[in-house]
Amino acid sequence: MAERGMDRKSLSQEDRIAWLRLVRSENVGPVTFRKLVRRFGSAQQALDMLPEMSRRGGSAKTLRICSYEAAEREMADAERLGCRMIGLEEPDYPSALRAADGAPPLLTVKGSPSALTRPSVAIVGSRNASAVGGKIARSLAAGIGRAGYTITSGLARGIDAAAHEAALGSGTIAVMAGGLDRPYPPQNIPLLQSICESDSGIAVSEMPLDWEPRARDFPRRNRIIAGIGLGLIVVEAAKKSGSLISARIAGELGRLVFAVPGSPLDPRARGTNDLIKDGAILTSDADDVLQALAPLSGKTGPLDQLPLFREEEEIAPSAQIAPTDSDRTRVAQALGPAPVGIDDLVRHTDLPPAEIYVVLLELDLAGRLARHPGGSVSLLPGSAR
The missing domain is CATH 1.10.10.10 (Winged helix-like DNA-binding domain superfamily/Winged helix DNA-binding domain)
Structure with missing residues (x-):
């Protein structure tokens, strides 16, 4: 486990398998993973203790633990598809996401890993985007991309797709709700291929291969989108939309939240207009975003120095x-x-x-x-x- 002040190091093959087994075991989410590794010192030791700890917690059934063979198969399948897995403590893991509560311990990625090491801005919005909304998303993505940031979004129709397309040349990160081999929606498969084949694009997921995205997986995807970006821009969002969930998560993570205003008569602008009323930064062009991010000129440096396993760290071993x-x-x-x-x-x-x-x-x-x-x-x- 990496300690404060030490260089990030790649996981060994055995450690990576142990991490994957722990992540895929029953009742082990991102927060629980961190606490287990903090308590026992390694993923393998945590795996050994899972049955006893579950029993002490009052479980009447045997905890399902991912087998070594299943983890090996998943890693081999990922490699055959041109994917690889990046651990929370490894150098290629997105620095801003690493510092976020609930960051996935392992990300499966496909594409150029350099996209993950640069500072990023998230752009999200309506799937049923207007022509003007799409134009604004493309303009924002292109301008922010020229300033050296990657653009992170969720590969959805509408605003997400427009932002990805405009950032193909400068760098973009597509965060998926299902496995990397189960892209959604199907009509964006060509866009996903373009992202993965570009010199500065990458697709990211915390879910296993073959995982078909379900409704409850999209909020999980949204927290990764919000965590990767230093700021999050909402371009068109109805009163109840996943984009507003992303904005709320971004605010909880301490990220800057931007919103593009729209006509009060357009239902797609009601969510963004409400965000502005609630304190989001009114945004009309890329300069609004870049000026607000300027005080973070160190980009991800300060975030990257936060201790990974910090909750109990200062209390006691x-x-x-x-x-x-x-x-x-x-x-x-x-x-x-x-x-x-x-x-x-x-x-x-x-x-x-x-x-x-x-x-x-x-x-x-x-x-x-x-x-x-x-x-x-x-x-x-x-x-x-």
Whole structure:
């Protein structure tokens, strides 16, 4: 595990397989992955402890753990398709995304990895884009691209496609909701091929190959889009749209949020106009974005220095913490369906934070815990004991 101040190093083949197995195991999301590796020191040691921790968390069934053979097959299939996997601590992993809460531990990518090492701006918007909206997206993408930024978007119809097309020559990142071999929508397959074959384009996904995107996968994709960009621009968005989800996530991550204003009579402008009312930066051309990003002239440098496994890092080396059954009961009883912060749990239970982190990790692996923005947690419905 890379420590603060050390150079990023590539994972060995065995470590990469262990990371993939841990990522693909049941109840192990990005946050849980980080906590497990922080607690046990490596993905392999975490894998060895998964069954016991799940049992301690109250699971009545055996936790499904990805096998070594399944991970090897996935890596071999990716290689045959011209894809590779990049780990959170490796040099090619996007620096801004690395610093974001919930960053995927592994990304499967296809294309030019250099696109991931440059600062990026995200552009998202309506699938049912107007001609004017598409023109604005292309103008923004081209202008920002000329200034040295890549353009990140979600390969959707409309605004996303327009932004990708305009940035093919300068650099673009297509973030997909399904596996890289399951592009959506089908009509953008030629665009995806152009991105992957260009000198500065790349496709990215956290999902396994052969994974058909489902509705709930798109918000997960949106958090990657928001995390890669130093800022996020919304060009046309209705009142309820995935683009507004991306804007909310970007704000939670501390990214700059930009919005292109539109006619009050156009439903596609209601979401962007509301964003401006709520404090988004009014944007009419690339210069508006570049001037706002200018104070971040160091680009991703400061973000890249953040410690990867930082939540418990300053509290105590939690590997030696062993909560008692009584401690586990106290924490579980303090939880309910409403989200609660860790500090509140510490005050209520009078237990050391490191012990509470361990108990929460056990509950998470048992499928009983829900995690919320800002680090708060709750019990899932029907999981109380």
